[in-house]
Amino acid sequence: MVIELNKIFFGAAVYCLLFSFKVQAQENYRSVPNILEEFDQGRLTVDEAYIQMNDIYNDGTIHKCTTLLHMFEHKYKEQVTPTLIQSTGIIRNKLVTETFTSASGKFVFSYETIGANAIPLADADANNIPDYVEEAGIAIDSTYNYLVNTLGYSDPIPDGATYDISFEDMGVYGYVETNGSAASGTVMAIENDFIGFPENDDPDGNQLGALRATVAHELKHAIQFKQNNFNGDSDRWAEMDATLIEEVVYDQVNDYYNYLGGFGDVFGNPGVTVIPGSYEDVTWALYFHEKFGADFWPSTWQRIENSVSDLPLLSAISEELALRGFNYTETLRELYIWHFTSGAYRNNNFGFDESIFYPTPNVQSNITLVDDQFSSTLNVGRFSAYMANVVPPMTQTGDATVLMEVDSVGLSLAVVALFNNGSVDFQTARQEGELMIVNNGWQWDQIERLGVIVFNERESRSGDFRIRMSDTYSTSILTDNTKPVSTELKQNYPNPFNPSTTIPVSISEFQRVKVDIYDITGRLVQSVFDGNLSSGNYALPVDMQRFASGVYLYRLQTNDNVQIKRMTLVK
Secondary structure, three states, X not given: OOOOOOOOOOOHHHHHHHHHHHHHHHHHHHHHHXXXXXXXXXXXXXXXXXXXXXXXXXXXXXXXXXHHXXXXXXXXXXXXXXXXXXXXXXXXXXXXXXEEEOOOOOEEEEEEOOOOOEOOOOOOOOOOOXXXXXXXXXXXXXXXXXHHHHOOOOOOOXXXXXXXXXXXXXXXXXXXXXXXXXXXXXXXXXXXOXXXXXXXXXXXXXXXXXXXXXXXXXXXXXXXXXXXXXXXXXXXXXXXXXXXXXXXXXXXXXXXXXXXXXXXXXXXOOXXXXXXXXXXXXXXXXXXXXXXXXXXXXXXXXXXXXXXXXXXXXXXXXXXXXXXXXXXXXXXXXXHHHHHOOHHHOEOOEOOOOHHHOOOOOOOEEEOOOOXXXXXXXXXXXXXXXXXXXXXXXXOOOEEEEEEEEOOOOXXXXXXXXEOOOOEEEEEOEEEOOEEEEEEEEEHHHEEEEEEEEEEOOOOOOEEEEXXXXXXXXXXXXEEOOOOOOOEEOOOEOOOEOOEEEEEEEEOOOEEEEEEXXXXXXXXXXXXXXXXXXXXXXXXXXXXXXXXXXXXXXXXXXXXXXXXXXXXXXX
């Protein structure tokens, strides 16, 4: 069923309107979660925070969702001055004339056919139910079935109950607010016609696309209430989570494209923290969905729901990754690498499924000279990344090496190489003394560009570092690119040693490689290498100056192989 939407476009004026919407949206959306953060830090009173949020949502521009305001009302209803809530204009008296129950029997729509809140009256099948309302019913049933029955999210509707949804002319896609008289605890409101809203990619048109995206977005808010009663720190991530669900349920709509590439997201400004996450940070969440599968986020939110002490979202992510055998820091480094390899820097064999449609990252620096000198001191903000786009001169030769000196804990380095032949490889840095080094046998004359990613894992402090692009650094671990017959961990040399030694490994084919050192009790004491290696023979340097004499175990782990050997440190 396709609905005809009467649009009025005035050439360039409409383009300016949509561009203005995108810019204003990115600025405003970012500020609402920031207001909540300032309130959490004690920098705003409850009334100040409420007034500032309300001012943003009533600034005359189109907003994605006002659920955050209603979450705030719910959490602090005993503290917000009552007259402020009554004066918002968000809670409206509705002149309900008709109702419609979706095919599942779970959702009841209230709609008006006259007045400001009237929905489009087209009725193609002449059944006396407007097509717009029927499409909303199809969308909500489909979304509910996928989220609850397929993915396993908590059911926001008690057995035998129904969920109330209304249509309003409000200049907002939609919202969910708590309602003590509703069996589900919340009710939903959806824009009554979506006339004048941003374009999307839905093949059935912008109106249906906006309607479908909104239904998915707001139903996830209803599920959030079921999972934790809008408590804990998850409200800081609620809009990011709900926007993700739009893409999960209705991949063809892509309304979220309207929020990418501005000041507040990873593409537009990777140095701005994603804490708290909002609409424009949706790709930060989408990485986990595409990388680990559709069950990642339902399992992560289940951890929050089952926690006794309101488990923070980032902690829930870390726990879920650990259960799946992945390292939290390594995963987040790759997340930012995916963002780098988007737009003009995309590679068809790596990164986001829709990276061709994403903005080219607005990196903090562009480097076109391999000068073998450390940069001046640079800074990366809390829980964010510093991205450098390195395009070597066409005449550049030598081993491609990236080095980093770090003055702060919590910083790590990863590099993605986009080669002239269209292939891609990425590498996390190994520690050598005071340096973090990426030196994987890459040659500068084979590289189209490098993405240098410095990630700051700390959630409350920035960090300082210096980086260096080199073609002369002498510790390349590749010793022979002859393709070995098999993957093999060899005996270190010298052995016994004091305090340095070398661990030789042979890699038969391109794969992820980890080499770690353990003490005799099985405790990990040093990570020697963790990254991708092409076929060849390698010599991994090890410095154990700070460790006591004794027997140590070193282990090689690849995609399908684990090998262990012993070595002896004698001081």
